[in-house]
Amino acid sequence: xxxxxxxxxxxxxxxxxxxxxxxxxxxxxxxxxxxxxxxxxxxxxxxxxxxxxxxxxxxxxxxxxxxxxxxxxxxxxxxxxxxxxxxxxxxxxxxxxxxxxxxxxxxxxxxxxxxxxxxxxxxxxxxxxxxxxxxxxxxxxxxxxxxxxxxxxxxxxxxxxxxxxxxxxxxxxxxxxxxxxxxxxxxxxxxxxxxxxxxxxxxxxxxxxxxxxxxxxxxxxxxxxxxxxxxxxxxxxxxxxxxxxxxxxxxxxxxxxxxxxxxxxxxxxxxxxxxxxxxxxxxxxxxxxxxxxxxxxxxxxxxxxxxxxxxxxxxxxxxxxxxxxxxxxxxxxx
Numbered sequence: 001x002x003x004x005x006x007x008x009x010x011x012x013x014x015x016x017x018x019x020x021x022x023x024x025x026x027x028x029x030x031x032x033x034x035x036x037x038x039x040x041x042x043x044x045x046x047x048x049x050x051x052x053x054x055x056x057x058x059x060x061x062x063x064x065x066x067x068x069x070x071x072x073x074x075x076x077x078x079x080x081x082x083x084x085x086x087x088x089x090x091x092x093x094x095x096x097x098x099x100x101x102x103x104x105x106x107x108x109x110x111x112x113x114x115x116x117x118x119x120x121x122x123x124x125x126x127x128x129x130x131x132x133x134x135x136x137x138x139x140x141x142x143x144x145x146x147x148x149x150x151x152x153x154x155x156x157x158x159x160x161x162x163x164x165x166x167x168x169x170x171x172x173x174x175x176x177x178x179x180x181x182x183x184x185x186x187x188x189x190x191x192x193x194x195x196x197x198x199x200x201x202x203x204x205x206x207x208x209x210x211x212x213x214x215x216x217x218x219x220x221x222x223x224x225x226x227x228x229x230x231x232x233x234x235x236x237x238x239x240x241x242x243x244x245x246x247x248x249x250x251x252x253x254x255x256x257x258x259x260x261x262x263x264x265x266x267x268x269x270x271x272x273x274x275x276x277x278x279x280x281x282x283x284x285x286x287x288x289x290x291x292x293x294x295x296x297x298x299x300x301x302x303x304x305x306x307x308x309x310x311x312x313x314x315x316x317x318x319x320x321x322x323x324x325x326x327x328x329x330x331x332x333x334x
Contacts, residue, residue, distance in 0.1 A: 002026070002030040003289075003296060004030050005030065005070075006033050006064060008061060008074060008086070009035075009074040011073055011074070013096060015049075016279055017071055018031055019274060023271040023273070023274070032051070032064070033052070033061055033067060034051050034055070035055040035057065035060060037058075038056055039055070069092040069296060070091050070092065070093050070094070072086070072094070076096065076097070077168075077170040079095055084108065087120065089116075093113070093121070094121050095122055097122055097179060102329070103312065106312060107312065121295070121306055124180075124183050126184070126254045127288075128290070129256060130268040131257065134268075135247060138247060139240070143242075144241075144262070145243035147222060147241070149241040150185045150222075152184045152227075152237075152253060153226075153228070154177045155177075155236065156233060157232055165204055167207045171230075172327055173201075173210060174327070178228030179314065180253065181226035182216075182314055184253065186314060191307075194224075196217040197321060198324070199213065199214045199215075199320070199321035199324040202231075207328070208327055211227075212321065245261070246261075247259070247260070247261050252280055255282075256281075
């Protein structure tokens with residue numbers, strides 16, 4: 001039986017997610033309905049993607065009994081409110097990153113999922129890519145010896161985009177792209193809590209971070225350096241340096257198709273999209289959709305690839321980095 005998806009939000013990322021779903025078997029994945037803040041937007045989206053039902057409110061999607069899991073693709077400032085709406089109605093949820101605005105909100109979402117005995121996952125799609133699976137295999141075999149240092153960089157020139165720079169819309173480098181660097185380091189170090197967190201950064205007049213560097217120190221004198229910027233391009237790769245070699249996730253590190261191990265590259269190609277995409281390599285969203293389906297078929301309430309504990313730690317580190325740099329959102333004082 002196919003996993004029946006409900007799409008919450010008719011924006012760019014929801015478009016790409018639907019395009020990615022279409023690269024999978026119709027027998028396994030079907031898009032049953034889409035909901036937006038206006039019926040006009042939902043109907044236009046539904047027509048583009050061949051979705052049978054369109055709703056002009058999220059509440060209508062909540063009441064649809066023919067939905068197995070809801071993909072939340074709305075702006076992250078609304079993740080808590082919208083997430084609770086579906087979780088408290090007993091719906092399984094895949095929620096886009098960042099999970100929420102801070103640790104308090106993330107814990108509210110997790111509590112709601114537990115109380116209602118439903119599946120919940122933060123859509124850190126990177127964790128589901130074949131390149132990441134291969135990295136995990138190599139590390140388990142100590143292919144580059146003892147890991148001593150992790151470096152991850154993600155920077156794009158985005159200052160001309162208002163949503164990216166405005167505090168009210170949850171803007172800033174760390175929230176939007178820097179979190180990919182942090183999650184990579186945490187994956188390499190198997191979800192271990194760092195012994196120390198040191199962050200420094202540069203703020204925009206709006207109060208969000210233009211650029212930030214976060215240094216994490218782990219047990220055994222192991223370290224991670226994560227740098228992000230919305231003011232300039234960075235290498236956008238990630239490197240694992242071990243005592244016997246080096247693994248490099250080639251640009252783009254958050255949705256990679258190339259892995260380099262001690263100078264030797266291996267390709268992991270993506271399927272071609274059926275419609276134009278808004279973001280790089282977005283057909284790779286298919287991997288997290290497959291992971292969600294596997295979890296639901298097994299009756300799991302969270303993903304092993306990106307567990308709720310992983311999301312809590314990631315958000316906790318982001319909160320501390322923001323505190324040190326001085327990025328404060330309205331949600332932090334609630």
